[in-house]
Each structure stands twice: as structure tokens, then as C-alpha cells.
Amino acid sequence: MMNMENREIEILLNLYEKAKNECLRFKKKIINDSILLTLIMITTNNRYRILNDISIPFAVFPMDLINRLINKNYICYTDDGTRITLTAYGIWYLEKTRKGEAIENLIDGFQQEYFEKLFSKIKPLKPEEKTVLLALLAARTFSINSAVDLNKSDRIKDSWKIIIDLAYNFLNKHKIIENQNIYPKVGNEHPVEAIFRRANYLTAKTRKIFSNQGGSNYFLDLYKEEKVDIAGLEFLFKTIFADKLDIALVDEVYKFCCSISKEKSLHVFDELEKHIFATHDYDELIKESLHNLVFK
Numbered sequence: 470m471m472n473m474e475n476r477e478i479e480i481l482l483n484l485y486e487k488a489k490n491e492c493l494r495f496k497k498k499i500i501n502d503s504i505l506l507t508l509i510m511i512t513t514n515n516r517y518r519i520l521n522d523i524s525i526p527f528a529v530f531p532m533d534l535i536n537r538l539i540n541k542n543y544i545c546y547t548d549d550g551t552r553i554t555l556t557a558y559g560i561w562y563l564e565k566t567r568k569g570e571a572i573e574n575l576i577d578g579f580q581q582e583y584f585e586k587l588f589s590k591i592k593p594l595k596p597e598e599k600t601v602l603l604a605l606l607a608a609r610t611f612s613i614n615s616a617v618d619l620n621k622s623d624r625i626k627d628s629w630k631i632i633i634d635l636a637y638n639f640l641n642k643h644k645i646i647e648n649q650n651i652y653p654k655v656g657n658e659h660p661v662e663a664i665f666r667r668a669n670y671l672t673a674k675t676r677k678i679f680s681n682q683g684g685s686n687y688f689l690d691l692y693k694e695e696k697v698d699i700a701g702l703e704f705l706f707k708t709i710f711a712d713k714l715d716i717a718l719v720d721e722v723y724k725f726c727c728s729i730s731k732e733k734s735l736h737v738f739d740e741l742e743k744h745i746f747a748t749h750d751y752d753e754l755i756k757e758s759l760h761n762l763v764f765k
Contacts, residue, residue, distance in 0.1 A: 477538055480530065484544070484555045485563050487523035495519065501578035503571065505560045510582060524552035596637075596646035597664060598671055599709045602679070604629075604636040605689050606705060606755075607729035608737060609746035611697050613680075615738060616688035619662050626661045628736035632729055633664065639725050645713060678705060697751065702758035719759045726755050 485504065492499055492507045495515065500507045508516050524547045527535045535553065538544045543559030546552065564571040594602065610616055617629055633651075640646045652660040653667055665687050671679040678701050680690040691701045710718070730747045738744040 476530075476534055477543075480534070480538065481543060481555070481559055481563055484523055484525065484553075485560065488519060488555060488560070491519045491523055501574040501581075503564055503574045503578060505557060505564060506575055506578040508560070510578075520554045521547055524554040526551060527553045592670075592674065593711075594671075594674060594708060596640070596649060597651035598668060598674065599640055599646055600633060600637045600651055601664060601668055601671065602675070602689075602705055602709055603640060604633045604729075605679075605687070606702070606709075607636060607726040608632055608733060609726075609730050609744075609751060610688040611746050612690070612692035613682065613686060613688055614740075614743040615746060616682075616686040617661070617665060617737075619665065619685040619687075621739070623659065625737055625739065626659045628733065629661045630659075632733050632737065633661065635725075635729065639721075640709075643713070643718060643721065645710060675705060675708065697746070697754055699754060699758050699761075702755065703761055706759060707762055714759070714762050716763060719763055723756050723759055727752050 488504050488508070489499065492504060496507055496511065498507075500510055508519065511519075527546070528551070535544070538553075538559070539546075541558070541562075542556055543562055544553045545556050547554055561571075564575075605617070608615075619626070637646070637651055641648055651664065653663045655663045658666075665681075668679070668681075668687070672681065675689075678689050678691060679687070681687050689701075689705065691698045706714070706722070710722070714722075730752075734744060734747045735741065741747075
């Protein structure tokens with residue numbers, strides 16, 4: 470029995486070492502000393518390629534030995550049915566039995582890759598991200614019915630670019646961001662499409678307030694139970710302006726937001742009856758959220 474188990478381990482180790490070498494060649498490192506974690510954190514196509522490349526012909530081994538490993542789910546046949554490769558169970562079996570800290574390494578890797586990036590130490594906004602957020606706040610895109618819709622005409626996209634440019638100029642004037650080009654240069658893509666399609670991290674950086682639905686609609690998800698979440702407004706203004714807000718700047722921000730809402734809504738929302746936020750009540754809500762950041 471021991472001899473059979475040794476031969477099982479020998480086959481698994483042979484495949485494991487080949488997998489390790491392939492991961493090193495592809496990733497240049499083994500993440501947290503775990504082949505399993507390394508394979509998880511690459512694309513499906515690359516994982517398939519590696520596991521296929523390390524496969525070996527099953528015919529060189531006794532069939533009862535291959536069947537034992539298959540029954541334990543440690544190996545599986547590849548597509549052509551003549552070769553075997555490792556499964557997640559097989560990799561985990563080796564890492565668990567041969568490395569005392571396997572589970573800790575695996576959990577540490579998941580924490581670093583998939584959890585820490587979500588909530589701890591949210592990175593500061595880039596200039597283009599601050600600009601987009603202020604433009605959305607000023608235009609009051611507080612629900613899906615008041616969203617930036619990239620499926621709309623170029624005329625509407627041009628009008629959104631005017632708002633974004635005004636937001637950029639405002640932030641630059643008040644030294645919230647430095648002078649720079651905020652629009653990515655991507656072929657014939659409209660600048661508004663380019664800047665929104667590359668706002669990939671705004672959702673995480675804004676506690677999921679920045680919302681992208683269906684790849685073409687962008688808005689601030691603030692309208693809950695028929696009212697705008699004032700705490701969400703405060704958070705967004707704080708995220709943009711950090712500690713730069715004082716009484717004078719609060720007044721300037723308020724005036725800017727009101728002017729954009731009153732003068733530009735007609736040009737970016739083609740169904741104005743659904744855009745309910747361009748009223749005095751919401752002016753006051755903007756003012757209250759800004760004042761709370763200074764006077765609370």
C-alpha cells in the first residue's frame with residue numbers, strides 16, 4: 470500500500486513541478502508560494518494552456534494507479550483523452566500535505582488580491598476621476614433616469630464634454646487638480662466615451678456610488694426611497710476636495726453646481742420629465758451637504 474501511495478505522490482509531484490516551472494515562466498513568480506493561487510489569478514485561457522502543457526501520457530503508468538488518482542479527483546484527462554493533468558484537488562493535496570502554511574498562504578493571497586483593494590486604504594482620485602465626479606454631481610445624475618448614456622447622439626456627448634471641461638476648469642482654477650490633459654487618446658472614440666469607459670476604479674473608490682450599468686449608462690446611485698442620500702453627497706464632495714473645502718470654496722462649489730444644473734440640463738437630458746433633480750429643493754440639498762462638511 471505504501472509503495473502505491475509513493476507512486477501516486479511521484480506522479481503528482483512530477484505534474485506539480487512542471488506546473489511550477491510553467492507558472493514561473495508565465496508569471497515570473499509564484500504567488501504566496503502557492504501554485505493553486507497562481508493558477509487562480511490568471512485568465513481561464515492561460516490556466517488551460519498551462520495545465521494542458523504539463524500533461525503527460527497516462528499509458529506510461531499502470532491503469533490501476535491512474536484510476537486511483539482519478540477517483541480521488543487529483544488528476545483528470547485532457548481533451549484528447551490520452552493524457553492526464555492536475556486538478557485543483559491534486560494541487561491542494563500536495564500543498565496542504567507538504568507545506569504546513571498552505572491554507573494561510575492561500576487566504577493571504579485572496580485577501581491581498583480580492584479584499585484589501587475593496588475597502589482598506591481607498592486610493593486618492595486621479596484628476597480625471599475628480600473631474601468626472603464633479604461633472605456628475607453638478608449635472609445631478611443621481612439615478613438611472615438622469616444618467617450619462619453613451620448610446621445617445623454625438624450632440625449630447627458634446628454637451629457632456631462641455632460640462633466635463635467646465636468641471637475640469639473649476640477644479641484647476643481652485644488648485645484641486647493640476648493642469649493636464651484628462652482625455653485618453655483612443656482613435657476616433659468620442660472623448661466623453663473615452664473618459665467614462667476608462668473610469669474603471671471609480672466604483673470601488675466611491676463605495677459603489679458611481680454606477681455603470683450595461684456598459685453605457687453612468688450615474689451616481691444616490692436616489693433611494695424617493696430621496697437623495699445626503700451622506701452620499703457629503704462623501705463624494707469630501708472625496709473630490711479632501712481638506713481644501715472652506716466657507717469660500719463651499720460657496721463657489723455650490724454656485725458652480727447650480728449653474729451647471731440650471732444651464733446645461735436641457736442639453737444632456739433629452740427626457741427632462743424624468744430628470745427630477747433640477748429644482749430648488751435639490752439646490753438646498755447640495756448646499757446642506759457642502760455646509761455639513763465645513764460646519765459639522
